[in-house]
Amino acid sequence: MMGKKGTIAAAVLLVLVCVGAGALYLKFRPSVNEGSKNITVTVVHGDGSEKKFRYTTDAEYLGEVLEAEKLVEGTQGQYGMFITAADGEQADDSRQQWWCITKGGETVNTSAAQTPIADGDSYELTLKEGY
CATH class of the missing domain: 1.20.5 (Single alpha-helices involved in coiled-coils or other helix-helix interfaces)
Incomplete structure (x- = not known):
C-alpha cells in the first residue's frame, strides 16, 4: 500500500x-517583434574576409530573412535549416567546418529558424573549423 x-x-x-x-x-x-525591422548580417568567410548585408524585413525570425534573401543554403532538420553555405561559401565536412550564428559577438543558442529578430539587430555568420 x-x-x-x-x-x-x-x-x-x-x-x-x-x-x-x-x-x-x-x-x-x-519574444517576437512584429512589423518592419532593419537588421545587419555579417558573413565572416573562412579566409577572414567579411561582407555585410543590410535587410529591411517584416519577418519575425532570422531564418526567414536568410532564406528569402538567398544568403544561405542548407538542409532542413528538426529545428529548421542546418546552414551548409553562406554567401556562396560551402562548409567542408571533411575539415569539420560549420557556420556559427552570433548576435553582437555572442553565440545564439537557437537555430536561425528559431531566432527572433528585432529592429537594429546585428548577426554574424562565421565559418568555423573543428567540432
Missing part, C-alpha cells in the same frame, strides 16, 4: 515540475 502512494506522489510531483517548467519557458522565451 505504501509503495502505491509513493508512486502516485512521485507522478503528481513530476506533473507539477513539468507544468512549472512550461510556465517558466512561456514567461522567459524570446
Whole structure:
C-alpha cells in the first residue's frame, strides 16, 4: 500500500515540475517583434574576409530573412535549416567546418529558424573549423 502512494506522489510531483517548467519557458522565451525591422548580417568567410548585408524585413525570425534573401543554403532538420553555405561559401565536412550564428559577438543558442529578430539587430555568420 505504501509503495502505491509513493508512486502516485512521485507522478503528481513530476506533473507539477513539468507544468512549472512550461510556465517558466512561456514567461522567459524570446519574444517576437512584429512589423518592419532593419537588421545587419555579417558573413565572416573562412579566409577572414567579411561582407555585410543590410535587410529591411517584416519577418519575425532570422531564418526567414536568410532564406528569402538567398544568403544561405542548407538542409532542413528538426529545428529548421542546418546552414551548409553562406554567401556562396560551402562548409567542408571533411575539415569539420560549420557556420556559427552570433548576435553582437555572442553565440545564439537557437537555430536561425528559431531566432527572433528585432529592429537594429546585428548577426554574424562565421565559418568555423573543428567540432
